Amino acid sequence: MAKKVQKANIYVDRNIEVGQVDKRIFGSFIEHLGRAVYEGIYQPGNKFADKNGFRKDTLKLIQEIGVPVVRYPGGNFVSGFHWEDSVGPVAKRPHRIDPAWGVIETNEFGLHEFEKWAKLAKTDTMYAINLGTRGIEDAKNVIEYTNIKGGTYYSDMRIKNGAKDPFNIKLWCQGNEMDGPWQMGHLTMQEYARIANEAGKMMKWIDPGIELVACGSSNLDMPTFGKWEATVLEEGYDTIDYVSLHQYYGPDHNDWADFLAKSVHMDNFINAVVSVCDYVKAVKHSKKQINLSFDEWNVWYHSNEQDKKLEKWTTHPHQLEDVYNFADTLLVGSMMITLLRHADRVKIACLAQLVNVIAPIMTSDTGAWRQTIFFPYMQASKYGRGAVLNTVVKSAGYESKYGFAPYIDSVVIKDEEAETLTVFAVNKNMDDDFEISLDLRQFEGYKVIEHQVVTHKDLEAVNTEKKPENVKSVAVKNSKITKGELKSILPAKSWNMIRLGK
Ligand code: AHR
Numbered sequence: 001m002a003k004k005v006q007k008a009n010i011y012v013d014r015n016i017e018v019g020q021v022d023k024r025i026f027g028s029f030i031e032h033l034g035r036a037v038y039e040g041i042y043q044p045g046n047k048f049a050d051k052n053g054f055r056k057d058t059l060k061l062i063q064e065i066g067v068p069v070v071r072y073p074g075g076n077f078v079s080g081f082h083w084e085d086s087v088g089p090v091a092k093r094p095h096r097i098d099p100a101w102g103v104i105e106t107n108e109f110g111l112h113e114f115e116k117w118a119k120l121a122k123t124d125t126m127y128a129i130n131l132g133t134r135g136i137e138d139a140k141n142v143i144e145y146t147n148i149k150g151g152t153y154y155s156d157m158r159i160k161n162g163a164k165d166p167f168n169i170k171l172w173c174q175g176n177e178m179d180g181p182w183q184m185g186h187l188t189m190q191e192y193a194r195i196a197n198e199a200g201k202m203m204k205w206i207d208p209g210i211e212l213v214a215c216g217s218s219n220l221d222m223p224t225f226g227k228w229e230a231t232v233l234e235e236g237y238d239t240i241d242y243v244s245l246h247q248y249y250g251p252d253h254n255d256w257a258d259f260l261a262k263s264v265h266m267d268n269f270i271n272a273v274v275s276v277c278d279y280v281k282a283v284k285h286s287k288k289q290i291n292l293s294f295d296e297w298n299v300w301y302h303s304n305e306q307d308k309k310l311e312k313w314t315t316h317p318h319q320l321e322d323v324y325n326f327a328d329t330l331l332v333g334s335m336m337i338t339l340l341r342h343a344d345r346v347k348i349a350c351l352a353q354l355v356n357v358i359a360p361i362m363t364s365d366t367g368a369w370r371q372t373i374f375f376p377y378m379q380a381s382k383y384g385r386g387a388v389l390n391t392v393v394k395s396a397g398y399e400s401k402y403g404f405a406p407y408i409d410s411v412v413i414k415d416e417e418a419e420t421l422t423v424f425a426v427n428k429n430m431d432d433d434f435e436i437s438l439d440l441r442q443f444e445g446y447k448v449i450e451h452q453v454v455t456h457k458d459l460e461a462v463n464t465e466k467k468p469e470n471v472k473s474v475a476v477k478n479s480k481i482t483k484g485e486l487k488s489i490l491p492a493k494s495w496n497m498i499r500l501g502k
Pocket of ligand 1: 031074075076077176177296352353
């Protein structure tokens with residue numbers, strides 16, 4: 001029997017933009033956790049390590065993605081971290097317990113190593129301060145260390161430690177998930193609002209050129225959601241630039257339809273946080289707009305059981321090493337599309353994390369490989385720069401736990417300078433191909449450059465060290481422009497990137 005092909009329409013207008021894509025929406029995250037740092041980006045003695053101990057194979061894959069900003073050094077880890085432990089002669093750096101993850105941190109890799117690595121990775125730093133077990137004084141000292149030229153106690157310490165020029169870190173997280181009882185030094189919303197504002201105020205006195213991200217909710221289901229954001233913003237509206245959102249998705253009891261509809265939940269979350277930001281703007285009669293930093297997002301669940309068996313107080317064990325399957329590619333693709341569709345307010349987003357720990361890149365002693373979720377993230381980062389067009393999708397769909405989920409998720413990005421148009425689309429239908437139509441009469445002369453597809457017959461297919469290319473992106477000839485209209489076939493359960501240009 002011939003396969004059914006359903007139809008969907010995508011509408012864009014060349015002049016109706018949601019907003020410019022801030023490249024930091026393609027950011028990622030490296031925490032001192034598991035093998036993210038040690039054995040992930042840094043492994044002296046490994047055959048792929050350079051003279052600094054940085055893994056060249058990992059760097060190559062990171063550069064393939066083009067990661068513009070990396071959040072560092074945590075995560076839960078940061079809420080008990082002493083930044084001073086991570087600078088100075090390595091032999092003198094203390095080994096400390098990290099109660100958040102039940103491990104020992106050796107501090108062999110620290111701030112200077114990270115800054116050196118970030119240069120090679122061609123990425124900027126988003127540095128998180130410890131507002132858990134420490135506070136305002138510590139925030140003041142670390143920014144003096146990183147951003148003041150010299151002639152003061154901490155800036156001279158940096159120079160003595162080998163960095164003549166300041167690191168000039170411009171993006172700072174005011175703690176991590178401080179609304180969560182699992183956080184070391186967890187705070188109430190009133191306590192956090194006060195300390196974050198006072199720390200932020202002082203940091204901006206020291207370097208007015210920085211931007212600050214205040215902790216929002218650790219996920220949409222937090223009991224304090226909404227009130228937390230409002231309280232934090234009411235106290236620190238003038239100091240804060242972005243409010244953070246975190247969200248990870250696990251399975252829905254193997255209900256793939258509900259699993260893939262979690263991007264609808266993410267969309268609801270973003271809309272809700274925008275509303276709270278704008279509520280505070282209104283009551284303050286302010287002209288300033290607070291934007292969003294979705295600085296932890298991903299699928300996360302595969303490693304849960306395996307992690308429970310880990311021995312405590314070891315150094316960089318195999319923690320949170322989720323092996324992603326093909327279904328995760330689809331959800332990560334839809335989440336990426338959701339973030340882009342909110343480019344007017346979501347300015348920063350970090351796929352959590354980057355290497356080995358819930359990550360698109362995995363390493364072993366013998367090499368590095370791409371997990372299934374690598375492809376939508378890489379293609380969006382590489383080709384999703386420009387202006388997001390207001391993309392209206394008319395497609396059949398289904399009622400999910402989170403609301404109506406269209407089978408086709410899509411966003412169209414226009415790069416006026418390069419004269420390209422890129423369509424990202426996910427087909428969530430398990431059985432049917434979809435033919436999408438896009439009116440291109442405003443883009444005369446555009447041709448199909450390429451149509452890349454990630455699909456697989458098995459939703460649970462994975463990439464492993466032995467089979468690193470089981471799930472991959474392939475070029476297809478499914479797209480054609482005739483009489484000013486693009487028609488593309490999106491296979492059942494697939495991620496698609498269609499590039500058009502002159
Ligand atoms: O990314 C893993 C952990 O998830 C981070 O440390 C924490 O911020 C979040 O709960």
